[in-house]
Amino acid sequence: MSVNSLFIKQAAVLEVIEEYNLINFSTLKRQFLGINDRTLRYHLKRLVDLGFIKKRGTTKGVYYEALASQGPTLQG
Numbered sequence: 001m002s003v004n005s006l007f008i009k010q011a012a013v014l015e016v017i018e019e020y021n022l023i024n025f026s027t028l029k030r031q032f033l034g035i036n037d038r039t040l041r042y043h044l045k046r047l048v049d050l051g052f053i054k055k056r057g058t059t060k061g062v063y064y065e066a067l068a069s070q071g072p073t074l075q076g
Contacts, residue, residue, distance in 0.1 A: 006050075009032075009035065009039075009043055010043045010046060012032075013028070013040070013043050014052055014053065014066070016028060017064050017065070017066045018066040021065065022064070024062065024063050024064075025040075025041075025044075025062060025064075028044075044064060047064075051067065052066070052067060053065060
C-alpha cells in the first residue's frame with residue numbers, strides 16, 4: 001500500500017514519526033492535540049499493520065519507529 005492511500009491524519013502521524021525517528025505515545029499526542037487518544041491509537045495500529053512503522057515495547061514503554069522514509073504527501 002502506498003502512502004498516497006493513507007488518510008490525511010495517518011500521513012501526518014507518519015511524517016512526525018519519521019521526523020523523530022523514535023517516539024513514544026505521549027510525545028506524539030502533544031503533536032496532535034485535536035485528536036483523541038483512541039483515534040490516535042487507531043491510526044498508529046493501522047500504520048503498524050500496513051508496515052510503515054514498527055511498535056517497540058509494551059504498555060507504557062511503547063515507542064514507534066519509522067521503518068523507511070516514505071515521504072508522505074498530505075492530500076485532501
